[in-house]
Amino acid sequence: MSIARLAARSLRSAAPRSAVARSLSSRPGVTMFSEEENMVRDMAASWCEQELKPHVRAMDTKGEMQPEIVKSLFDNGLMGMEIPEQFGGSGMNFTSACIAIEEIAKVDPSFAILVDIQNTLTNNAIRFWGSQELQDEWLPRLATDCASSFCLSEAGSGSDAFAMQTKADLSADGSHYTINGTKLWISNSSEAGVFLVFANADLSKGYKGITAFVIDAKTEGISLGRKERKLGLRASSTRPVTFENVKVDAKNVLGEVGQGYKYAIEILNEGRIGIGAQQLGIAKGAFNATMPYLFERKQFGTRIGDFQMMQQQYSQLATEIHAVETMMYNACRMKEAGVPFIKEASMVKLYSSQVAEKVASKCIEFCGGVGFTEDLMVEKFYRDCKVGSIYEGTSNIQLQTIAKLISKEY
Numbered sequence: 001m002s003i004a005r006l007a008a009r010s011l012r013s014a015a016p017r018s019a020v021a022r023s024l025s026s027r028p029g030v031t032m033f034s035e036e037e038n039m040v041r042d043m044a045a046s047w048c049e050q051e052l053k054p055h056v057r058a059m060d061t062k063g064e065m066q067p068e069i070v071k072s073l074f075d076n077g078l079m080g081m082e083i084p085e086q087f088g089g090s091g092m093n094f095t096s097a098c099i100a101i102e103e104i105a106k107v108d109p110s111f112a113i114l115v116d117i118q119n120t121l122t123n124n125a126i127r128f129w130g131s132q133e134l135q136d137e138w139l140p141r142l143a144t145d146c147a148s149s150f151c152l153s154e155a156g157s158g159s160d161a162f163a164m165q166t167k168a169d170l171s172a173d174g175s176h177y178t179i180n181g182t183k184l185w186i187s188n189s190s191e192a193g194v195f196l197v198f199a200n201a202d203l204s205k206g207y208k209g210i211t212a213f214v215i216d217a218k219t220e221g222i223s224l225g226r227k228e229r230k231l232g233l234r235a236s237s238t239r240p241v242t243f244e245n246v247k248v249d250a251k252n253v254l255g256e257v258g259q260g261y262k263y264a265i266e267i268l269n270e271g272r273i274g275i276g277a278q279q280l281g282i283a284k285g286a287f288n289a290t291m292p293y294l295f296e297r298k299q300f301g302t303r304i305g306d307f308q309m310m311q312q313q314y315s316q317l318a319t320e321i322h323a324v325e326t327m328m329y330n331a332c333r334m335k336e337a338g339v340p341f342i343k344e345a346s347m348v349k350l351y352s353s354q355v356a357e358k359v360a361s362k363c364i365e366f367c368g369g370v371g372f373t374e375d376l377m378v379e380k381f382y383r384d385c386k387v388g389s390i391y392e393g394t395s396n397i398q399l400q401t402i403a404k405l406i407s408k409e410y
C-alpha cells in the first residue's frame, strides 16, 4: 500500500470523515488565491486596461512615464501594497504585491519595475529595519505620493556590489554623515522622492562598513545624470545619481551602522521573486498579444494556429509559463510561511527571465513580419524582458547562489 494511502487510512481512523475531507482539501494549489488576492488581481487588471494600456506605446517612444499615471498608481493603493493600513498603505501580503506586479507587467513592464522596486525593496526595507521615526516619516508618503529608488550599483561594483566606493563619513559630533559617490543605473530616479542608499561608513572594515541610508531626494548635493538610452524598459528612468557632500542626519541610517550589506542581501532575496513576477507578466503579455493573431491569420487556407508545428510550440510555451507561475507563487508562499526560500527565489529569477525571453522571441516568430513591427506589442515585450537576466543579480549570480545552496545539501 502506498504511503499516501496509509496516511489517509490512519487519518480516517483518527478523525471523522468530514474533518479528513477538510484537512485534505485545506492546502490549495499555489496558484489558487484568496478572495482578497483575487480582488487585487481584478483591480490591477482593470486599472491597467483603463489607465495604463492606452498610453504604453507613447510612453515607450517618448522614454518617460506620464506623471498622472504614476499618481494613479498611488491613488489605487498599488505603491503601498504591504504597508500597514495605519500608515495609509493597502495592508496586503507579499503575494498580492507580486500579483499586482505580474498584472502590470502584462501591460507595461516599465511600470511593473516601478511598482516592484517600491513594494519589494524600499517599502519593505523601511518596514523591516527602519526606526519608528523613519517609518512614521516615510511609510505614509511611500504609500500615497512618494516613489523611491534603490541605490546600490556603481560603475565598478555591479555583481560585486559590496566593492562600492560611495563613502559615508561620520561627523566629529556623531550628528550626521557626509555622503560622496555616484550610483549607476538607478531605476525610477526621475520619479523618486526618496532614495535608499548604500554607502560605506568604514572602508577599513570592507563590506562590514556598508550602511544603508534613507535620503530625501531633495537633499542638497544630490544630482541626477543623463537618462540611459536603453534596449527596453524605455519609459522607466535609469540614471546615475551623484552624491556630492550630501549631509544626512544620523537618524536617517536604516537599522544599524555596518549592517547594510545584510539588509541588501536579504531584501534582494525577496526582490528576486518580484522580478520573477515581472518576467511572468511579460511572458503572459507576449503570449496574450500573440494567440488571437494565430487564429485570425490564415496561410495555405488554414488558421496558422491550427498547424501541428505551431500547436506544439505554443503548447510548450504555455507549459513553461505555467511552470514559472507555479514556482513564483510557491516562492511567495514560502517567504510568507517564514521558511528558507533563497534557493527558490534565485531559481524563480533565473528561470522566469529565460522563459520570458523565449516566449517573447517565439511570439515574434509566430506573428511573422508583423511581429517584428510596432503594430503589435510583442516586439516591446522582447526588448523589455532582456534586463530580467541582468538586474537584481545576473543569471550567473543566480546560478552561483543556487549551486552554493545545493552543495550544502550534499
Ligand SMILES: Cc1cc2nc3c(=O)[nH]c(=O)nc-3n(C[C@H](O)[C@H](O)[C@H](O)COP(=O)(O)OP(=O)(O)OC[C@H]3O[C@@H](n4cnc5c(N)ncnc54)[C@H](O)[C@@H]3O)c2cc1C
Pocket: 149, 150, 151, 152, 153, 157, 158, 159, 160, 184, 185, 186, 187, 188, 230, 233, 238, 387, 390, 391, 392, 393, 394, 395, 396, 397, 400
Ligand atoms: C535597466 C537597469 C536597471 C537597473 N536598476 C538598478 C537599480 O535600480 N539599482 C541598482 O542598484 N542597480 C540597478 N541596475 C544595475 C544592475 O543591478 C547591474 O547591472 C547588475 O547587478 C550587473 O552588474 P554589472 O552591470 O556591473 O555587470 P557585471 O557585474 O560587470 O557582470 C558582467 C558579466 O559578468 C558576469 N559575472 C560577474 N561576476 C561573476 C561571477 N562571480 N561569476 C560568473 N559570472 C560573473 C555577469 O553574470 C555578467 O554576465 C540596473 C541595471 C539595468 C540595466
